[in-house]
Amino acid sequence: MAKIAFILLCHKDPDAIIKQAERLTAVGDVMSIHFDARAKPEDFQKIRDALGDNPNVTFARTRIKCGWGEWSLVQATLYAVEAAVDAFPRATNFYMLSGDCMAIKSAEYVHEFLDRRDCDYIESVDYFDSDWIKTGIKEERLTYRHFFNERMHKRLFYTSMNVQRRLGLKRDVPHDLQMMIGSQWWCLRRRTIEWILEFTKQRRDVMRFFRTTWIPDETFFQTLVRHLVPENEIENRTLTFLMFTDYGMPVTFYNDHYDLLLGQDFLFARKISAEADELKRRLGRLYATEGVEFKVSNEGRSLFKFLTGRGRIGRRFATRFWETESTFGRERELMIVVCKKWHVAKRLLSGIRQVTNVPAIEYLFNEESTELPDLGGIQSTLGKRTRHRRALMRMLFDYYDTDQLIICLDPSNVELMQDFNADRSATRILDVECVFDDDYLVGHAKRVGLAGEQTSPETLDRLLPTIRNDMIYERDHIRAAGFEYLYRIRQTASPEENTKPLADFLAIAPDKAHAIAQTPHLFTD
Incomplete structure (x- = not known):
């Protein structure tokens, strides 16, 4: 049976992290945690004190400060993955989670699902030919070096990129890689994780390239998995249910979304609202329950699009x-x-x-x-x-x-x-x-x-x-x-x-x- 090592990246709400770790490891799975170094030291200490004696929990040996869109998110993931590989030699699958994620199926269902097929689950589509990126820069994420965070230092971010453009400092992607893009929430087999870690040690040129790309958490693992794993062993999808609004913001789930979440063809969901105490309680109780049958209808995204579109009157295209x-x-x-x-x-x-x-x-x-x-x-x-x-x-x-x-x-x-x-x-x-x-x-x-x-x-x-x-x-x-x-x-x-x-x-x-x-x-x- 599959034994899951959950890779948890988090930065807030230590009480919720403790409950999440206790809930997911209670059925025999394990967890490796990276808690953002930007967070309050007392919050991290609270997590260490509560989970330090849990043999199914380990922590990244190095904690770093993480920023949205930066290489630091990938590096933090790698630190947590390395800790999990060393601490849990019997782990068969490595599942990427955030502190806002919760299981929407029982542990019994999750393990049976992973046992059905020996493959990696990761959304991974061609970077240049797909329309995965809806707005903003696309090719420039890769072909220019990014030293500033676009969200925190917008002016410096675009000034740096424009200077590189004027000076002709455009770079090529690594010649032997097909650049891919997709959701950062993946579930990979142990063999694949070990191949990736070995690749990071051997290919310093690729590591240097990704360290200065923008939003590499959407491209790094997606590209390396496609490079290292045969195509027929990759399921091009994420097992974590998430939706985005028209403005590119993730949809948050609340207490009244319980039935909708259970009907989706996914194992986990994000983002669960910090205030959705009833939803968390019901999902937490569900995870440890045996013999539950799930009726998967998978209408979540189309239903959300329908309901949010009501009342919007207007023309999508201006008349030519x-x-x-x-x-x-x-x-x-x-x-x-x-x-x-x-x-x-x-x-x-x-x-x-x-x-x-x-x-x-x-x-x-x-x-x-x-x-x-x-x-x-x-x-x-x-x-x-x-x-x-x-x-x-x-x-x-x-x-x-x-x-x-x-x-x-x-x-x-x-x-x-x-x-x-x-x-x-x-x-x-x-x-x-x-x-x-x-x-x-x-x-x-x-x-x-x-x-x-x-x-x-x-x-x-x-x-x-x-x-x-x-x-x-x-x-x-x-x-x-x-x-x-x-x-x-x-x-x-x-x-x-x-x-x-x-x-x-x-x-x-x-x-x-x-x-x-x-x-x-x-x-x-």
Whole structure:
């Protein structure tokens, strides 16, 4: 069975560190601690006094002052790793943790998970070809030498980099290494750790290089593991669940996140709030429990993105100048069918096609797979279609050689409706109002990744009102937009009641509109 040596980097809250060490070593695992030398000496002494007699705990022989983004974080990790390798010869796996991490599975589950496959778990993607770095400098992290901390000495940091740029002091990365990047929270086998330590002794050139790179904790181990370990023995992922906000800050978990955390396909999570006493108590008790079955749904990140995005109204892309100046043509008519249940709108379009000769296109701004003619590549991706929406619509009018065109949009696309409505052409909108029962909302949550097959009923009970309110909000947003030609048909209305709005929307005779309103199983789920 796997025996884990936890590598703990911490700098505060000695009481929490003591509890964390006692909890993780109580089941037979071990821990090596590096406590930041910047912290209060009395805090470190408190930890030493509490854990000094614990045979499953050791400490880095050298303590150094650590700074975010600096080499010191990697060096502190190496000191803790060296202490663990020497003190615990029976340790099979080395798991990197911070003081803000906690297990979100039982020890029994964690050990069985690591026993399933003989491999290293580390997120590691190509530094230059991936989009792992979202903002800020990228290549410059490596190709220039960084002697100042960007957070503490921003002016000196960028002055130094700009001076090197002007003097042509750009350097190459070590020629035999493929630079990789990824999360600093890894779990590596003993053999891999021993290879890394040996590499650090032999390759002083590589060590000198990384000592002056910026944020090396995201590149050092990630690069060396890929260099030393066969690819088929690396699982390209972290076992620690963490999320970031739109501003690049880590998401903090609180007492009400217990069920969400247990449902994720990870072993640990960070950051747990220092004030989340109830969450810590429940997770701590869970770790020592045996026979627990975990229902992994793994919807955490998509759920967070959904919930934090509610209420943010705005356009992601500014309108391009060639779009604002373009028009479909005064003589043309664009008819937009708006419906949250896409299958209902598609059935409605099928009925319209049988009665009229107007070209009708399904969710072209929502579904990548929507069938479209070849328009020179502008139709190839959803991103291109949205950015060049007016140009795309004008080309579709021309392709079908028509002055009338019908498309479908999801209710969330209000900005597209407003843009099309502002065109000099005539725009009419048909809002198809459907009934959303709980079964449909559950299915919707699973289809869009907000829930999984194993999501607990309790989590769904809390999620469904948010989804329902979101759909109501979208409908109200459309009404509040003040569209002049807005028509509505309802699932709760009879075909006779839906005939007039259909006739007005399509500008057709009532008998034809009634035939469309009677489309078989129009609103059936």
